[in-house]
Amino acid sequence: MPSPVDLPETFTARPATTADVPAVHDLVSAVERETIGVVETGADGIEAALTRPGLDATVDSLLVHAADGELAGWAWINRGRRAQVDVAPAFHGRGIGSALLGWVEARAAEVGVEWVSQTVEDLDQAGAELLRSRGYEVLATNWQLEMPATDLKVELPDGVTTRTFRPGDARAAYQVIEDAFDDWQPRRKEYDEWARMSIERSSFAPGKSPVAFVGDELIGAVLSLDLPDSDDGYVEQVAVRKDQRGRGVAKALLAVAARAMHAEGRTTLTLWTHSGTGALAMYERLGMTVRRSSTVLRGRV
Structure with a gap:
């Protein structure tokens, strides 16, 4: 059973199931329209969140009706x-928000962790204020970056080749991406969790997801999604193996992805970067600009 939740009178709560994905997507879409003016979360992203390894929806999710x-x-x-x-x-x-946040903190305490974090759009002043009123502090900043998805020139470094993602690339891409994220993410994802949140999503776009090789070794990857409610081309993950950085591999991969997006009528390539990666300046040197930001807030439980 999920942790108790202290709801206002007449409201009820229960865990979520995959059958609830359409209703949850409607709710999240309404929130995004009000907060940022567009819908960016696909239904498959909600389903992936509920079914990711390590999350038991019967105790780790809650719906309020x-x-x-x-x-x-x-x-x-x-x-x-x-x-x-x-x-x-x-x-x-x-x-409702206060009740759900209280439930989150109770569940975190049950699991035995000291801290819990949540990402809040910087345009969501009420959400940020609620968290700060409960003692949450800034942990990190995320920036959404954009660049025109035009027919860009692709300049490959010497000895580097690219092609689109194939199923057989999954394990090597996972290794490169998780190695690259090890320096800042709080824990390394297991392969099954990484795959569920990326290449197993129905919106994963292998034709817009180039991978880079030196010889037979995969040394870089850009994984893209086709978000059904957005006109943007969206890059979910970018990574280059450490010994190959600084050679222009990321720039070349993003140019390949942008060309594929442009060919299908997408006008803009977007991606998110985290302050822990230290990659903002690199993306800005590639010609990307900040569209908006969000803040990761962390509170003790």
Whole structure:
């Protein structure tokens, strides 16, 4: 059973299942339209979050319904450390967000961790204020970057070749990506979790996901998604093996991805980067600009 949740009268709660994905997607879409003006989360991303290895939806997720059955809010927490809470705009100011945040913290305490974090859009002032009122502090910043998805010239470094992603590339791509993220992410994902959140999503776009090789060794990858509610081309992950950095491999891979996106009518390539990676300046040198930002807030439980 999930942890208790202290809800306002007439509201009820239960764990989420994959059958709830369409309703949750509607809720998240409404939140994103109100906060950032566009929908960026696909239904397959919600399904992946609920079915990722390490998250047991029966105890690590919660839906809140109003008396008439309308979905008012939802939350999940992964391995007791990272959480998400969303409240439908029509139910703001009713105490749903506070109740769900209290549930998240109770679940984190059950798991036995000391801290839990949540990412909040910087445009969501009310959400950030709620977290800060409970003692949450800034842990990191995320920036969404963009560049025109034009027919860019691809300049490959000497000895480097590229092609689009194939299923047989999965293990090598995972190794390069997780090695690259080891310097800043709090824990290394196991292969099954990484795959569920990336290449196993229905929106994964292998034709817009170039990989780079030196000889037979995969040394870089750009993994892209086709987000159904967005006109942008979206890059989910970028990584280059440490011994190959500084040669222009990332720039070449992003140019290949942008050309593929442009060929299908996408006008802009976007991606997120985290302050822990130290990659913002590199992306800006490639001609990318910041569209907006979000903040990772962490609180003690």
